[in-house]
Amino acid sequence: MRISQIIAGEKGLSRTDVIAAVCLALDLTKEQLFRHMDREIAGDDLGAVQKVIAERAAGRPLAYMTGTREFFSETFSVNEAVLIPRPETEVLVEEALALIGDRRDLRVLDMGTGSGAIGIIIAKHTGNRVVCVDISGAALAVAHGNARSIGVEERTRFVCSDLFAAFSDGTRFDMILSNPPYVADDEWDSLMADVRDFEPARALRGGEGGLEVYRRIAAELPRRLAPGGSVLLEIGSVAQAGSVGAMLGEAGLRVSVIKDYSGRERVLAGHG
Numbered sequence: 001m002r003i004s005q006i007i008a009g010e011k012g013l014s015r016t017d018v019i020a021a022v023c024l025a026l027d028l029t030k031e032q033l034f035r036h037m038d039r040e041i042a043g044d045d046l047g048a049v050q051k052v053i054a055e056r057a058a059g060r061p062l063a064y065m066t067g068t069r070e071f072f073s074e075t076f077s078v079n080e081a082v083l084i085p086r087p088e089t090e091v092l093v094e095e096a097l098a099l100i101g102d103r104r105d106l107r108v109l110d111m112g113t114g115s116g117a118i119g120i121i122i123a124k125h126t127g128n129r130v131v132c133v134d135i136s137g138a139a140l141a142v143a144h145g146n147a148r149s150i151g152v153e154e155r156t157r158f159v160c161s162d163l164f165a166a167f168s169d170g171t172r173f174d175m176i177l178s179n180p181p182y183v184a185d186d187e188w189d190s191l192m193a194d195v196r197d198f199e200p201a202r203a204l205r206g207g208e209g210g211l212e213v214y215r216r217i218a219a220e221l222p223r224r225l226a227p228g229g230s231v232l233l234e235i236g237s238v239a240q241a242g243s244v245g246a247m248l249g250e251a252g253l254r255v256s257v258i259k260d261y262s263g264r265e266r267v268l269a270g271h272g
């Protein structure tokens with residue numbers, strides 16, 4: 001069967017997904033694939049293509065199959081232990097970079113680091129040292145590997161902790177960044193199956209209203225944020241903007257909301 005026929009004949013997936021699946025199975029770049037649309041695929045190669053297409057059709061995210069995802073122009077390794085970094089999280093990173101400017105002496109925390117996406121980009125672009133925390137040791141192993149491959153191992157530290165539990169009482173940060181789990185319990189069943197069935201529940205589920213982890217982080221801010229420091233929290237819904245804003249206000253912070261490029265509330269900022 002020709003590559004062009006495989007692509008045209010696959011009705012269960014988008015064209016983009018089929019092309020990506022064929023490239024992955026045959027170890028081709030997209031450019032190579034487009035140059036060889038007439039190539040005949042048979043035997044083991046055809047079996048490999050069919051297997052990858054079937055996995056994708058069953059909902060397995062392509063990033064877990066390729067083992068990589070681009071974030072802020074860097075290639076992050078990913079596996080089922082970590083959330084696949086999302087483009088919308090770049091809004092939080094851009095805001096953090098703008099706030100940091102050219103300061104090099106800040107104590108930065110990435111709470112719930114997952115693949116390390118936020119903390120590693122901040123370490124890379126600002127030269128600051130970043131502490132990356134996660135409750136999952138398997139996620140931290142992925143993040144540590146990414147810090148090494150992206151060249152910021154010396155500026156990053158990885159700590160396995162339930163939020164701030166591993167830090168001694170006096171430990172404070174100038175900047176606390178987090179994209180916490182924020183899917184509300186009552187939204188779980190209606191979540192896209194690709195996400196719900198394949199990405200780690202601990203990275204997604206935020207309890208009632210999706211607010212559980214925000215509430216716990218906000219309660220710690222008065223003793224974890226250094227004077228004059230800032231916290232940036234990604235949020236998942238407009239309703240969360242109100243609730244999380246109120247929590248930051250109660251923690252004594254000046255609150256602002258940052259919207260994404262589609263005009264949707266995406267990040268809550270609190271300034272001390």
Ligand SMILES: C[S@@+](CC[C@H](N)C(=O)[O-])C[C@H]1O[C@@H](n2cnc3c(N)ncnc32)[C@H](O)[C@@H]1O
Pocket residue numbers: 082083084085086089111112113114115116117118133134135136139161162163179180181182202203204213
């Ligand atoms: C939504 S993911 C964000 C991952 C990454 N920061 C990103 O933006 O792609 C949330 C992360 O928080 C971690 N997490 C959940 N509960 C936690 C807790 N109590 N303490 C520390 N990390 C936690 C999860 O393991 C997961 O890696």
